Amino acid sequence: xxxxxxxxxxxxxxxxxxxxxxxxxxxxxxxxxxxxxxxxxxxxxxxxxxxxxxxxxxxxxxxxxxxxxxxxxxxxxxxxxxxxxxxxxxxxxxxxxxxxxxxxxxxxxxxxxxxxxxxxxxxxxxxxxxxxxxxxxxxxxxxxxxxxxxxxxxxxxxxxxxxxxxxxxxxxxxxxxxxxxxxxxxxxxxxxxxxxxxxxxxxxxxxxxxxxxxxxxxxxxxxxxxxxxxxx
Amino acid sequence: xxxxxxxxxxxxxxxxxxxxxxxxxxxxxxxxxxxxxxxxxxxxxxxxxxxxxxxxxxxxxxxxxxxxxxxxxxxxxxxxxxxxxxxxxxxxxxxxxxxxxxxxxxxxxxxxxxxxxxxxxxxxxxxxxxxxxxxxxxxxxxxxxxxxxxxxxxxxxxxxxxxxxxxxxxxxxxxxxxxxxxxxxxxxxxxxxxxxxxxxxxxxxxxxxxxxxxxxxxxxxxxxxxxxxxxxxxxxxxxxxxxxxxxxxxxxxxxxxxxxxxxxxxxxxxxxxxxxxxxxxxxxxxxxxxxxxxxxxxxxxxxxxxxxxxxxxxxxxxxxxxxxxxxxxxxxxxxxxxxxxx
Amino acid sequence: xxxxxxxxxxxxxxxxxxxxxxxxxxxxxxxxxxxxxxxxxxxxxxxxxxxxxxxxxxxxxxxxxxxxxxxxxxxxxxxxxxxxxxxxxxxxxxxxxxxxxxxxxxxxxxxxxxxxxxxxxxxxxxxxxxxxxxxxxxxxxxxxxxxxxxxxxxxxxxxxxxxxxxxxxxxxxxxxxxxxxxxxxxxxxxxxxxxxxxxxxxxxxxxxxxxxxxxxxxxxxxxxxxxxxxxxxxxxxxxxxxxxxxxxxxxxxxxxxxxxxxxxxxxxxxxxxxxxxxxxxxxxxxxxxxxxxx
Numbered sequence: 124x125x126x127x128x129x130x131x132x133x134x135x136x137x138x139x140x141x142x143x144x145x146x147x148x149x150x151x152x153x154x155x156x157x158x159x160x161x162x163x164x165x166x167x168x169x170x171x172x173x174x175x176x177x178x179x180x181x182x183x184x185x186x187x188x189x190x191x192x193x194x195x196x197x198x199x200x201x202x203x204x205x206x207x208x209x210x211x212x213x214x215x216x217x218x219x220x221x222x223x224x225x226x227x228x229x230x231x232x233x234x235x236x237x238x239x240x241x242x243x244x245x246x247x248x249x250x251x252x253x254x255x256x257x258x259x260x261x262x263x264x265x266x267x268x269x270x271x272x273x274x275x276x277x278x279x280x281x282x283x284x285x286x287x288x289x290x291x292x293x294x295x296x297x298x299x300x301x302x303x304x305x306x307x308x309x310x311x312x313x314x315x316x317x318x319x320x321x322x323x324x325x326x327x328x329x330x331x332x333x334x335x336x337x338x339x340x341x342x343x344x345x346x347x348x349x350x351x352x353x354x355x
Numbered sequence: 356x357x358x359x360x361x362x363x364x365x366x367x368x369x370x371x372x373x374x375x376x377x378x379x380x381x382x383x384x385x386x387x388x389x390x391x392x393x394x395x396x397x398x399x400x401x402x403x404x405x406x407x408x409x410x411x412x413x414x415x416x417x418x419x420x421x422x423x424x425x426x427x428x429x430x431x432x433x434x435x436x437x438x439x440x441x442x443x444x445x446x447x448x449x450x451x452x453x454x455x456x457x458x459x460x461x462x463x464x465x466x467x468x469x470x471x472x473x474x475x476x477x478x479x480x481x482x483x484x485x486x487x488x489x490x491x492x493x494x495x496x497x498x499x500x501x502x503x504x505x506x507x508x509x510x511x512x513x514x515x516x517x518x519x520x521x522x523x524x525x526x527x528x529x530x531x532x533x534x535x536x537x538x539x540x541x542x543x544x545x546x547x548x549x550x551x552x553x554x555x556x557x558x559x560x561x562x563x564x565x566x567x568x569x570x571x572x573x574x575x576x577x578x579x580x581x582x583x584x585x586x587x588x589x590x591x592x593x594x595x596x597x598x599x600x601x602x603x604x605x606x607x608x609x610x611x612x613x614x615x616x617x618x619x620x621x622x623x624x625x626x627x628x629x630x631x632x633x634x635x636x637x638x639x640x641x642x643x644x645x646x647x648x649x650x651x652x653x654x655x656x657x658x659x660x661x662x663x664x665x666x667x668x669x670x671x672x673x674x675x676x677x678x679x680x681x682x683x684x685x686x687x688x689x690x691x692x693x694x695x696x697x
Numbered sequence: 698x699x700x701x702x703x704x705x706x707x708x709x710x711x712x713x714x715x716x717x718x719x720x721x722x723x724x725x726x727x728x729x730x731x732x733x734x735x736x737x738x739x740x741x742x743x744x745x746x747x748x749x750x751x752x753x754x755x756x757x758x759x760x761x762x763x764x765x766x767x768x769x770x771x772x773x774x775x776x777x778x779x780x781x782x783x784x785x786x787x788x789x790x791x792x793x794x795x796x797x798x799x800x801x802x803x804x805x806x807x808x809x810x811x812x813x814x815x816x817x818x819x820x821x822x823x824x825x826x827x828x829x830x831x832x833x834x835x836x837x838x839x840x841x842x843x844x845x846x847x848x849x850x851x852x853x854x855x856x857x858x859x860x861x862x863x864x865x866x867x868x869x870x871x872x873x874x875x876x877x878x879x880x881x882x883x884x885x886x887x888x889x890x891x892x893x894x895x896x897x898x899x900x901x902x903x904x905x906x907x908x909x910x911x912x913x914x915x916x917x918x919x920x921x922x923x924x925x926x927x928x929x930x931x932x933x934x935x936x937x938x939x940x941x942x943x944x945x946x947x948x949x950x951x952x953x954x955x956x957x958x959x960x961x962x963x964x965x966x967x968x969x970x971x972x973x974x975x976x977x978x979x980x981x982x983x984x985x986x987x988x989x990x991x
Contacts, residue, residue, distance in 0.1 A: 174877060176873070176877075194876070196879050196880060199876070199877055199879035200879050204877075207874070207877060211871060211873065211874030213867045213871055213874065216863075216866065220866075223860065224863060224867050224875070227860065227864055227879055227880055228878070267878070271879065404790070410789075410790060410793055412734070454972075457973075465927060465931070467732060468732060468926075468971075469923075469927075469971055469972060469975070471734070471919075471920060472924070472964060472971065473968070475920060476964045476968045479961040479962055479963070479965050480961070480962070480965055482961045483961040597800070601794070601797070601798075601801075604790065604794050647808045647812065647813050648804070648805040648806065648807065648808025648813065648912065649805065650805065651801050651802070651804055651805025651808070652801075652802055652805035652806055652809060654801060654805075655798045655799070655801035655805060656802060658798040658801065659780070659798040659799075662784070662791050662794055663784075666787060666788070
């Protein structure tokens with residue numbers, strides 16, 4: 124079976140500084156995969172290489188097909204949603220306008236399904252998105268990405284700046300979307316414990332290379348991973 | 356080598372200036388005199404735009420202020436024309452400071468917007484107070500006469516005056532942009548936030564740069580009035596202000612020597628180069644190239660082409676050329692110091 | 698009192714013209730942080746096109762009006778795609794200079810094609826006035842106000858209620874995020890230039906009957922529009938329109954009631970207002986508060 128997302132030997136650089144040295148990974152249909160690693164390991168760059176927001180070499184295949192063009196808008200049109208670091212909320216627009224933007228590529232957006240997962244959005248629809256709390260903004264970003272009905276959702280550090288309880292809530296919703304809607308997820312996390320609890324498989328990046336890979340259980344029992352990222 | 360580049364460049368410029376009148380006709384000498392006064396204006400504006408990063412679309416009006424200062428002092432108060440030149444600079448500089456004081460509190464686009472209104476406002480004010488300025492008709496100046504017992508053609512004398520002023524003002528500008536103050540200017544250009552964080556008072560620096568540039572333009576305007584022997588509101592239209600900025604960009608913003616190219620462009624594009632290009636075009640396409648407006652089109656298109664092909668202007672091209680030369684030379688050097696030979 | 702109302706109405710009519718051109722500037726500035734100095738000359742040029750349609754090609758005023766809007770829109774899009782887009786990564790000075798080059802080119806082209814002589818531009822409105830309670834209200838003023846504000850209103854509806862309009866606003870606020878949602882922001886910028894050009898054309902066709910058609914007719918209007926946009930805060934579309942109306946009324950009132958302010962001093966006064974406003978409120982009267990609520 125062809126994986127939904129396949130990266131083979133992807134490298135990327137920012138000016139003179141190389142950030143990725145030939146990263147290869149796959150995400151299957153309906154799978155949730157975590158990308159772990161320290162600051163600067165290349166996690167974010169991996170997502171950016173997929174969504175076309177950084178120049179890369181190497182192949183990125185979605186459902187076995189090479190991306191038509193490596194611009195963010197065309198990758199989005201190929202069914203890959205990327206919720207970037209900082210969430211990319213239009214803070215000066217209302218909550219509802221943000222959701223309408225999520226449905227930009229969809230002819231008949233199904234707002235109802237989204238509101239089933241995020242019922243509180245309904246009562247806040249006319250609130251300015253910038254006035255939402257960090258957790259609410261993350262949820263809005265998720266809802267907005269899901270509205271486009273992507274095949275793959277890429278999340279960059281959803282827990283960043285959130286309280287532990289809120290983080291757990293965010294991951295609960297992501298897991299729900301993954302299990303009930305069959306949405307494939309590639310999530311970048313520094314908080315390895317949270318990510319491994321939700322994901323089925325994971326990759327560990329160090330200085331732009333994949334150093335460990337396996338199922339979530341395998342990684343949890345891997346001594347090196349445990350001491351380096353789980354802290355026990 | 357680079358230590359000598361500046362004085363050598365200046366010496367070459369001074370020699371060229373000294374020799375030129377012997378090589379060309381009186382009429383061309385008269386034109387080259389204007390190149391000298393435009394050089395003064397451009398060098399001043401370059402301190403503001405090139406070195407401090409503040410775009411001004413209004414400095415033609417400061418030339419106008421300088422020109423009117425000289426004219427009113429000479430015609431109505433009987434001053435000797437040459438002695439009004441520094442005063443014209445001071446008047447324009449003070450008005451520039453007064454305008455810069457509020458105007459420079461704002462970042463990029465706001466300043467350019469505000470300055471765009473200066474030339475039209477200037478014309479309006481000149482027309483509003485005819486008893487002082489001569490209104491629409493303007494005022495006529497007497498012809499410039501050579502002094503110090505020299506008896507030369509007025510064109511030559513005008514050339515001498517313009518270029519003596521230019522060759523004084525040019526190194527002064529160099530001293531301004533070179534030292535501590537110059538570093539502050541560039542800091543403001545590169546990042547106002549970083550400049551403020553490093554203890555540079557951006558408002559004071561921008562205001563000072565505005566005043567200095569207005570001073571330079573006032574001097575140039577005074578020379579301009581002396582050269583054409585009349586002033587009226589239409590002498591300093593908004594086009595002149597735009598042309599000055601165009602000269603900066605074509606010469607290479609942030610380079611003083613580039614302004615020599617800019618000044619040549621400002622003087623010649625409207626009179627000779629533009630029509631020349633048009634003649635070439637008209638031979639190919641049978642256009643009516645003497646129609647009004649055709650010259651503007653040419654110079655607009657030239658500007659656009661330069662922006663695409665050589666956004667760093669003439670100075671940028673020269674710099675690239677020098678870089679190529681020095682790369683070739685250093686290649687030769689490395690071949691000599693090849694480790695296998697040592 | 699009668700004079701006051703008459704001046705108020707002509708002030709609003711002038712102000713609507715300033716406001717629509719100011720809005721054109723703001724549209725482009727908000728999306729790209731570039732001030733389009735050629736906005737006025739583009740408006741002038743398209744007004745010449747409509748003049749030529751009316752006088753040489755037998756169009757009625759309104760046929761020419763809408764044809765010109767279309768031409769201006771297409772022209773604006775093309776300008777952005779061909780000349781401005783290649784400068785996306787250039788410095789501010791370079792981009793500003795490119796718009797200034799356009800200013801020079803359009804000014805020259807208009808004189809070249811149509812000669813720099815004054816041309817009479819027909820008005821679609823009668824020169825008579827209504828008398829309401831002893832106050833004469835010129836139909837010309839009211840018509841100008843109505844058409845201009847009507848166009849602004851249509852544009853507002855577009856931005857408020859259509860998907861494309863929303864995407865343009867989102868793209869201006871956060872282009873990177875908009876692209877990740879599949880928005881082709883680069884085309885939306887071209888669309889913005891198109892709308893700005895069309896708005897400018899409206900202001901040009903509305904101002905031409907009163908000032909006559911010349912290649913320089915928009916220079917002063919452009920400066921009033923700048924002042925209006927700055928009054929409104931440069932980033933606020935509503936602020937630009939309100940700033941334009943306020944400026945128009947203020948200039949008319951000053952001209953009527955303050956004797957030394959003759960027509961020659963209108964521009965210096967506008968410049969003075971601009972400077973004072975910027976001194977007191979550097980972000981303009983409408984600051985950011987309004988922007989965020991739009």
